[in-house]
Amino acid sequence: MDKITLHRGKDKAAWQLHPWVFSGAIAKMTRKPANGAVVEVYNADEEFIAFGVYNAMSRVAVRLLEWHPERVIDDRWWRDRIQRSVDMRKHLLTMDNTTVRLVFAEADFLPGLIVDKYGDFISIQVHSSGVETVKDVVIDELVKQLKPRGIYERSDLKSREHEGLADANGLLYGEMPPAFVEVIENGIRYQINIVEGQKSGFYCDQRDNRWLTARYTKGKRVLDGFCYSGGFTLNAFQQGAAEVVSVDSSALAIETLKRNLSANGFGEVVHHAVQSDVNKYLRQLGDAGEKFDVIVLDPPKYAPSRSALDKASRAYKDLNRRGLMLLESGGLLATFSCSGAMDIDTFKQVVAWAALDAGKEIQFIRQFTQPEDHPIRASFPEGEYLKGLLVRVV
Template sequence: MNKIILHKGKDKAAWQLHPWVFSGAIKHIQGSPTNGEVVEVFNIDNEFIAYGVYSGLSRVAVRLLEWHPDKHIDESWWRDRVRRAVAQRKHLLNESNDTCRLIFAEADFIPGLIADKYADFISIQVHAAAVERVKEWIVDELATLLKPRGIYERSDLKSREHEGLQDTNGVAYGEVPPEFVDVIENGIQYQINIVEGQKSGFYCDQRENRALTAQYVKGKRVLDCFSYSGGFTLNALRAGAASVVAVDSSALAIETLKRNVEVNSFDTNTYKAVQSDVNKYLRQLGEEGEKFDVIVLDPPKYAPSRSALDKASRAYKDLNRRGLMLLESGGLLATFSCSGAMDIETFKQVIAWAALDAGKEIQYIRQFTQPEDHPVRASFPEGEYLKGLLVRVV
């Protein structure tokens, strides 16, 4: 087997079970590993650290998988990891919830793989060459365990370029998903598009936060920004919001939201769907003197890396400033960031700056995070990407 020798002093994170070895930490490579091939990783004193998988095109040159020298990375190892991940989520699936994340990459010791369950279908995304090599085993194990109607692959990610992989979209097992798949989350019905929707089809990471936010909306005027398929909107309507305005720039998202409102038989007179750039629409609402009782801001990832954090912080600040200006005393802002590079303390500071610029005094009354099917390994804090705050204007 090919061997990776780490520089002296560059092995600390690997010993502490962090799954990433950056290219700069490598002193020497014995052999000629190809992308996705299993390698052994040693320190400068030739002490075994872990098995990993190699990627010669990525800054993360090795993704570590197993720290026990007697446990080899073979077909049974991969299948066992899939079984463990699925078993840990089974209690989340019931009559009121048939969607969840089954496999969350590094958190489940399968770096480069995302798998989401949507009723009778599974959507997968493959980010890494190592998973591409064993994809057949993983798909077969998921099919054996869950017996879905179909497994659809949505591997059209920019990160695949760094693994020497081309985009792959299509059926990996069973049937082609219909245009809209019927799922249930928090007892609410959704029709989602697995083939053409954003990411893998649906954002199940906000499941708990949607329900928590809905506790505050009864009889209130709600503004749901970046509404996508309507998660926060639908939970607000069910909870008795007086009115909801849902805003998204995507025509498909607005179409899907409208369909989901109808599927749940909610009163169509209590909501309005607006296709618009959110910042532009917030500016327009401010100019018109509109006010709301509860505002949800759930934007896309503004900071894909730490190098983008300063620019992203300014974007988050401006967005939240505009939102806060539409709230009066007692109004609530549920604001989120899915940028892993931004930690919760930095996010709090950004919101504080936004409040100062908006001329508002605020209180943080709740923190939001990702649900248990998006776990965070203690050795890999980078997996904690979703954070949010419930903010009250004093």
């Protein structure tokens, strides 16, 4: 096995179980390993630190896997890790919930692998060359553990470019998923598109937050911004919302939302589906003097990296300012950020600035985070990406 030695003083994070070794931390190698090869990582005093997977093309040159020198990184190791991840989530799969994230990359000591279960189908994403080399093993173990009807890959990811990997979309096992796969979350039925939908098909990371937010919507007029397939909309109607306006720029999202309303028997509710840029539509609502009781803003990732944080902060501030201007005293704003580079304290400050610009006095009455199938590993705080705030206009 090829051996990598780190510069003196560059080994602290690795000792503390952080899974990333950046290229600048490497002092020397016995030889240049192949991309995706398992390597041994040592400190400057030749003390073993961990096993990892090497990639010369990535800024994260080594993704660490295992800190116990007596363990072997073979097919059995990968199978055991997958089995442990699945076992820790089986209690989440019930009659009222048939969708769950089974593997969450670094948080589950499987860097570069995302696995989501959608009813009888599984969707996977492979972000790293290390996982790419054992993909057949991963698929075989998932089949053994879960016996799905089909496994579909959605590895059309920007991160693969940095690993020297081309996009990879297609069926890996069993049946091709139909155009719409039915799943149940919080007792609500969703028709989701695994093949063409956003990300791996559905945002199950908002499961708890949809339910928590919906508790405030009974008899209320609700605006669901960036509604996608209607998670917050459907939960609001389940809890008795009087009216919901759902906005998304994607025609497929609006089509899927309408299917979901019908699948849950919400055909007679007061609902308006709007295909539009959300910021533009919020501005139009403000110009028209419209008001809402509850507003949900769940935008895409504005800050893909820390270098983009300043620009993203301005975008978040402007979005939330427009939302707050549509609320009267007592109105609620459930606002979210899925940008890992933005921590909760920074997000609070951004929303506070938005309130000042909107001329609103606000209270933070609840904080939202990601659910238990998206765990945050103590040695990898970067895995905490989803945060949200429930804001009340005073």
